[in-house]
Amino acid sequence: MLTVSVYRYHPELDAKPYMQDFQVDTEGKDLMVLDVLNLLKIRDRGLTYRRSCSEGVCGSDGMNINGTNGLACITPLSSCVKNNKLTLRPLPALPVIRDLVIDMDQFYKQYEKVKPFLLNDTPAPAIERLQSPEDREKLDGLYECILCACCSTACPSFWWNPDKFIGPAGLLQAYRFLADSRDTGTDQRLADLDDPFSVFRCHGIMNCVTVCPKGLNPTKAIGHIRNMLLTRAT
Amino acid sequence: MVTTVTSFGRSGLSDWLVQRVSALILAVYSVFMVVYLLVNPQLDFAQWHALFSMTSMRIFSLMALLSLGAHCWIGLWSISTDYLKPFTLRFVFQMVVGLLMFIYTVWGVQLLWGL
Numbered sequence: 001m002l003t004v005s006v007y008r009y010h011p012e013l014d015a016k017p018y019m020q021d022f023q024v025d026t027e028g029k030d031l032m033v034l035d036v037l038n039l040l041k042i043r044d045r046g047l048t049y050r051r052s053c054s055e056g057v058c059g060s061d062g063m064n065i066n067g068t069n070g071l072a073c074i075t076p077l078s079s080c081v082k083n084n085k086l087t088l089r090p091l092p093a094l095p096v097i098r099d100l101v102i103d104m105d106q107f108y109k110q111y112e113k114v115k116p117f118l119l120n121d122t123p124a125p126a127i128e129r130l131q132s133p134e135d136r137e138k139l140d141g142l143y144e145c146i147l148c149a150c151c152s153t154a155c156p157s158f159w160w161n162p163d164k165f166i167g168p169a170g171l172l173q174a175y176r177f178l179a180d181s182r183d184t185g186t187d188q189r190l191a192d193l194d195d196p197f198s199v200f201r202c203h204g205i206m207n208c209v210t211v212c213p214k215g216l217n218p219t220k221a222i223g224h225i226r227n228m229l230l231t232r233a234t
Numbered sequence: 235m236v237t238t239v240t241s242f243g244r245s246g247l248s249d250w251l252v253q254r255v256s257a258l259i260l261a262v263y264s265v266f267m268v269v270y271l272l273v274n275p276q277l278d279f280a281q282w283h284a285l286f287s288m289t290s291m292r293i294f295s296l297m298a299l300l301s302l303g304a305h306c307w308i309g310l311w312s313i314s315t316d317y318l319k320p321f322t323l324r325f326v327f328q329m330v331v332g333l334l335m336f337i338y339t340v341w342g343v344q345l346l347w348g349l
Contacts, residue, residue: 157316194247196236196249197238198235198246233247
């Protein structure tokens with residue numbers, strides 16, 4: 001039997017959050033964490049968590065699994081369970097709405113700040129803006145982000161200043177558009193990032209790289225942004 | 235863009251660059267001092283005085299002293315904006331640190347040139 005300890009908080013009923021233990025029979029199978037939650041949901045219909053695609057594409061079920069942020073749907077028990085115990089908490093730093101569901105407003109506000117869309121002030125061509133295969137390749141490792149928030153909520157700089165530091169997810173997207181050959185807003189994008197918080201609050205501890213379920217490297221992207229700022233200003 | 239008026243150079247890039255360059259200067263100065271003390275175990279006052287009378291050593295020491303002041307200010311400012319959330323506490327801390335850095339720098343210059 002697997003002991004599953006789940007963070008519970010119903011703001012209208014509970015004075016404060018608490019951990020609830022469940023015993024789950026996995027029948028010896030190496031289930032995904034989301035499968036375990038689905039088994040618990042049959043027993044306790046009130047248990048609340050986000051989930052959608054169940055295959056690591058939508059980014060809905062980001063949570064803290066035995067102390068490490070990850071997607072419940074692609075995290076097998078064999079990779080996270082220690083001493084037959086599984087502890088599930090909501091992603092840290094953001095306010096809890098209920099049980100494992102967090103309010104991601106602050107995360108999306110930071111994402112909005114980097115203008116995550118192409119800026120181009122040249123006349124639009126008849127069909128589409130073309131890009132060479134080499135230029136397109138520069139976006140690999142950047143465009144794949146699914147905004148699950150595992151990285152930003154694992155970052156202490158984001159914990160202390162979620163309103164000022166853009167966070168690894170937002171900065172990965174900032175570089176995704178800085179690196180895009182079709183974007184002409186580079187100068188304005190860089191000018192908007194040159195303050196002591198937006199980019200420079202990153203101290204390169206690489207928690208974001210460790211937890212990213214898509215294997216992306218926000219620290220490297222942040223390094224590229226710093227280099228672009230430095231090149232532009234010297 | 236986040237506005238700050240108490241950071242060292244107002245710009246994130248400038249603070250970041252000053253932090254790295256000052257760290258490099260402090261590292262070189264520290265290694266030099268440790269090596270100098272190791273290769274001169276019988277160091278006496280006359281030799282120490284002669285070392286600090288050299289113009290190159292005074293330039294090097296002053297550079298290290300100013301680097302220390304700037305490095306500390308940027309680092310402690312950063313810490314205060316991470317951990318001190320009440321405005322008054324953060325502002326007072328930043329003013330005290332700024333004042334201390336100024337006092338230590340002037341005191342250091344006095345020691346260095348008065349030796």
